[in-house]
Amino acid sequence: MGTFPDLRKFGGADAFLRACKPRVAIELLSDKWSMLVLGALLFGPRRFGELRRMLDGITPKMLTRTLRSLERDGLLTRTVYPTVPMRVEYALTDLGESAAGMLAVITTWGAEHAEEILAARRAYDARPPAGETPVPA
């Protein structure tokens, strides 16, 4: 069928149904802020406020929730320095770095095909309401 890695090697579509292994990756990608946070941490360890400023538009609540979730999954570490004022630093783990690697793949794909997709979208939206049904046979 194609030149891409054969999905069936990994279980194909079945691999995604129900609560199966690779689903964790999908959940990660599906979350609005997770990959953004990982991306931000690629620049090195960052503090709460720094991340907040890097991720324009994120609220403290969502940043906290996202960081907790990523920490729980072992994608980043949270280190508290009990200074005054307090200081907390977040850093990617190896696992987190590899997850960010996925982000790179996705970003690349998106950058390469965005124009094509947007063009298809325009064409679709511009086509006649009641249409000629493409009838090959």
Next chain:
Amino acid sequence: MGTFPDLRKFGGADAFLRACKPRVAIELLSDKWSMLVLGALLFGPRRFGELRRMLDGITPKMLTRTLRSLERDGLLTRTVYPTVPMRVEYALTDLGESAAGMLAVITTWGAEHAEEILAARRAYDARPPAGETPVPA
């Protein structure tokens, strides 16, 4: 920092803020069913009912919505055969196949790291409520 492709080449975190190009990929991934449908179509063109059966748990409404969205983005084609009873076939485009390639990357990553993540999750959940704060310096 790592061995993965350098995100900054693509604009880094900034590349994701607001409505920028690579975001279309994220939207694709974020949708609950889109990548599953693409994965199913990797096995070849399929009819509505076939897809419905392959994607256990999907409702007709969501299948329709997902297919329409993917068609609009040029990831698959929809061909109507006006037979009796009616027959509609969905097939990946080249663009759709390349998108499914992303799925392979993600699936692989998920399969390789799922156990690690689940272990981290168990460890996190099992740790003492009020905790020893890791104080390096």
Next chain:
DNA sequence: CAGCATCCCCACGGATACTG
């Protein structure tokens, strides 16, 4: 067969205000 229409729920996530 391949959908479309409708109702409805609740979880995601934003805004705002407060605390150790």
Next chain:
DNA sequence: CAGTATCCGTGGGGATGCTG
């Protein structure tokens, strides 16, 4: 500084029933 607490609107998506 680094969060927590609370309220609340939106819409994603399930269930059900009907149609060309």
